[in-house]
Amino acid sequence: xxxxxxxxxxxxxxxxxxxxxxxxxxxxxxxxxxxxxxxxxxxxxxxxxxxxxxxxxxxxxxxxxxxxxxxxxxxxxxxxxxxxxxxxxxxxxxxxxxxxxxxxxxxxxxxxxxxxxxxxxxxxxxxxxxxxxxxxxxxxxxxxxxxxxxxxxxxxxxxxxxxxxxxxxxxxxxxxxxxxxxxxxxxxxxxxxxxxxxxxxxxxxxxxxxxxxxxxxxxxxxxxxxxxxxxxxxxxxxxxxxxxxxxxxxxxxxxxxxxxxxxxxxxxxxxxxxxxxxxxxxxxxxxxxxxxxxxxxxxxxxxxxxxxxxxxxxxxxxxxxxxxxxxxxxxxxxxxxxxx
Amino acid sequence: xxxxxxxxxxxxxxxxxxxxxxxxxxxxxxxxxxxxxxxxxxxxxxxxxxxxxxxxxxxxxxxxxxxxxxxxxxxxxxxxxxxxxxxxxxxxxxxxxxxxxxxxxxxxxxxxxxxxxxxxxxxxxxxxxxxxxxxxxxxxxxxxxxxxxxxxxxxxxxxxxxxxxxxxxxxxxxxxxxxxxxxxxxxxxxxxxxxxxxxxxxxxxxxxxxxxxxxxxxxxxxxxxxxxxxxxxxxxxxxxxxxxxxxxxxxxxxxxxxxxxxxxxxxxxxxxxxxxxxxxxxxxxxxxxxxxxxxxxxxxxxxxxxxxxxxxxxxxxxxxxxxxxxxxxxxxxxxxxxxx
Numbered sequence: 001x002x003x004x005x006x007x008x009x010x011x012x013x014x015x016x017x018x019x020x021x022x023x024x025x026x027x028x029x030x031x032x033x034x035x036x037x038x039x040x041x042x043x044x045x046x047x048x049x050x051x052x053x054x055x056x057x058x059x060x061x062x063x064x065x066x067x068x069x070x071x072x073x074x075x076x077x078x079x080x081x082x083x084x085x086x087x088x089x090x091x092x093x094x095x096x097x098x099x100x101x102x103x104x105x106x107x108x109x110x111x112x113x114x115x116x117x118x119x120x121x122x123x124x125x126x127x128x129x130x131x132x133x134x135x136x137x138x139x140x141x142x143x144x145x146x147x148x149x150x151x152x153x154x155x156x157x158x159x160x161x162x163x164x165x166x167x168x169x170x171x172x173x174x175x176x177x178x179x180x181x182x183x184x185x186x187x188x189x190x191x192x193x194x195x196x197x198x199x200x201x202x203x204x205x206x207x208x209x210x211x212x213x214x215x216x217x218x219x220x221x222x223x224x225x226x227x228x229x230x231x232x233x234x235x236x237x238x239x240x241x242x243x244x245x246x247x248x249x250x251x252x253x254x255x256x257x258x259x260x261x262x263x264x265x266x267x268x269x270x271x272x273x274x275x276x277x278x279x280x281x282x283x284x285x286x287x288x289x290x291x292x293x294x295x296x297x298x299x300x301x302x303x304x305x306x307x308x309x310x311x312x313x314x315x316x317x318x319x320x321x322x323x324x325x326x327x328x329x330x331x332x333x334x335x336x337x338x339x340x
Numbered sequence: 341x342x343x344x345x346x347x348x349x350x351x352x353x354x355x356x357x358x359x360x361x362x363x364x365x366x367x368x369x370x371x372x373x374x375x376x377x378x379x380x381x382x383x384x385x386x387x388x389x390x391x392x393x394x395x396x397x398x399x400x401x402x403x404x405x406x407x408x409x410x411x412x413x414x415x416x417x418x419x420x421x422x423x424x425x426x427x428x429x430x431x432x433x434x435x436x437x438x439x440x441x442x443x444x445x446x447x448x449x450x451x452x453x454x455x456x457x458x459x460x461x462x463x464x465x466x467x468x469x470x471x472x473x474x475x476x477x478x479x480x481x482x483x484x485x486x487x488x489x490x491x492x493x494x495x496x497x498x499x500x501x502x503x504x505x506x507x508x509x510x511x512x513x514x515x516x517x518x519x520x521x522x523x524x525x526x527x528x529x530x531x532x533x534x535x536x537x538x539x540x541x542x543x544x545x546x547x548x549x550x551x552x553x554x555x556x557x558x559x560x561x562x563x564x565x566x567x568x569x570x571x572x573x574x575x576x577x578x579x580x581x582x583x584x585x586x587x588x589x590x591x592x593x594x595x596x597x598x599x600x601x602x603x604x605x606x607x608x609x610x611x612x613x614x615x616x617x618x619x620x621x622x623x624x625x626x627x628x629x630x631x632x633x634x635x636x637x638x639x640x641x642x643x644x645x646x647x648x649x650x651x652x653x654x655x656x657x658x659x660x661x662x663x664x665x666x667x668x669x670x671x672x673x674x675x676x677x678x679x680x
Contacts (some may be wrong), residue, residue, distance in 0.1 A: 007448065007450040008449050008450070009446075011453060012447060014477075016476070019444075020452060021451065022434060022454065023457055025590070027471040027497060031470050033436060033470075034472045037352040037470070038473050038474075043473035047393060047492065048389040048390060048391060048492075049390075055472070055473065056437065057438075057439050057488065058475055059441040059475040060477075061443055061480075064477070064479070065477070080617070097373070097383070099395065101397050101398075102399075103399055106352025107350055108350065109349065110348070110350070110362065111348065112358070114347065114362065117362070120366070123438065130374050130377070131363070131366070131377070132385065132395070133377060133378050134363075135399040135486070136356070137400075138352075140481070141480070141481040141482060142480060144399075144443055146475070146486040148397065148488050150387075152388075154500055170589055213430070245572070288449075315560075323371050
């Protein structure tokens with residue numbers, strides 16, 4: 001006889017969003033001190049001071065989220081922290097304290113941990129973040145790294161995913177697809193000495209979180225919604241649309257592609273656009289703001305980055321994600337990285 | 341040829357303390373906002389408000405830190421949160437927000453996660469803690485659970501491990517060894533229906549963090565140092581001694597043992613003292629205070645627990661841990677649970 005109320009379906013079938021919704025339903029009512037719970041780049045907690053507390057946490061599994069074939073341990077340490085700092089940047093916040101929990105095999109060499117820590121330390125120094133705790137345990141198989149970062153933000157400088165408005169411009173900082181191109185060079189074991197390829201590889205191995213830009217955009221009061229591009233624009237822009245109850249049209253021709261990426265794509269007879277849309281891990285900031293503020297956004301981003309952000313699309317009323325190619329408008333397929 | 345400066349020694353040889361020291365040396369200088377980093381039950385961060393922020397994080401690995409043979413998934417969910425709340429209690433703090441990161445196999449059933457979440461939720465409700473985020477990823481082998489809890493505390497109510505003074509009494513709440521006894525019942529598949537055994541099993545499966553007591557002790561201003569008993573008193577008391585630069589003498593006859601534990605030990609012809617000293621996972625509070633305040637401590641603990649805390653030893657000048665049995669004083673061997 002079957003037991004009642006037992007759901008023998010598997011998490012793998014439920015998928016990432018299903019798993020998160022399952023967890024979330026056990027805590028339906030936000031208490032007053034939690035300004036934002038599950039569903040943004042960071043949780044936002046009011047701890048009584050002038051500023052709000054931001055907290056973000058990422059779990060990385062060996063062989064799934066990082067690969068020792070394509071990254072050194074120093075790269076892995078850098079990136080484990082960088083991806084969390086990028087979440088703080090995407091809220092307009094300033095990170096200050098990190099926590100590092102690791103499940104490591106006892107057969108790991110001391111040098112491996114030292115290299116990892118050196119990379120972690122370098123990123124921490126650049127962002128002026130201090131490691132204040134965590135946990136260290138032994139595992140029997142794949143290593144697991146869980147990094148938590150605390151940040152702070154004035155309530156007026158905070159930018160959620162949920163603020164995008166019908167008619168907004170969609171902007172993105174830097175170039176898209178560089179990290180995916182760099183990974184491709186490593187996976188195909190292509191010649192790394194060709195001019196420009198080192199930069200692509202670095203985009204994959206040592207992403208630089210857009211902390212100064214995120215903070216400046218938050219302070220400016222010009223931005224309605226923001227997210228960092230971790231899983232690919234096809235998926236991350238969808239988060240903004242879902243949380244804001246809007247749709248978006250991307251202009252294919254406007255997607256910013258770097259020269260080295262275009263050249264590498266040409267060498268492989270590939271279209272670099274796929275990397276830019278579905279590749280993920282660029283850790284650039286994607287944000288929306290009013291068309292009236294176009295000049296201000298260009299000036300502000302130019303002053304921080306030395307290169308203005310790129311306007312790549314438009315927020316529309318109708319739910320969904322479209323791609324504009326010339327006069328053609330097609331639905332953008334679900335893409336990007338899924339974690340479950 | 342060997343590369344220079346490469347340490348091929350293994351983390352398993354370095355041991356838990358060695359691994360923590362290795363990590364710590366990359367962040368030698370505390371910035372001003374970090375009041376306490378690695379080396380206490382919680383990190384303490386000054387985030388600008390009236391109260392200090394406490395943060396604690398525990399990583400649990402399937403088959404190492406929890407076992408599905410001796411605990412239900414609901415138990416595991418409860419305990420994953422409870423052990424972190426116990427760390428907040430050990431500082432005199434009040435927990436308010438939790439974060440849950442999980443690495444789960446895609447072949448895990450939905451029911452398993454639901455049961456886990458139900459246990460987590462029950463503990464959260466009892467402690468009035470809200471789940472505000474985390475991360476969910478897929479793993480290929482053993483599941484990993486990483487829980488982070490935020491708490492708050494007025495600076496005057498905060499109790500570190502490092503405050504124990506020569507001449508202090510050493511106190512412990514509740515009974516010791518119950519959790520280890522309960523685990524023994526489960527591992528030996530002993531009859532669970534014998535009177536008192538359910539309580540021992542519950543001590544192992546559903547520990548109750550001493551939040552009210554921890555807070556009351558912090559507020560009282562009577563306590564010099566405090567820790568929660570997670571790894572066994574032989575190891576946890578050593579932490580207090582190391583951080584406070586003192587030694588301790590435990591009085592064997594004073595160790596509080598519950599009647600059910602004594603009866604179960606008798607049935608097995610075992611000495612329950614081993615469970616009390618090395619068993620761990622009792623999540624009782626161990627603290628030190630001045631002999632002048634004995635009556636006040638007894639009154640306060642009685643008013644919170646309905647049973648006064650037990651005086652089990654004395655803080656001494658000479659470094660080391662001793663056990664007093666009648667007139668004999670012997671060194672307490674290193675014991676308790678080591679994580680690496």
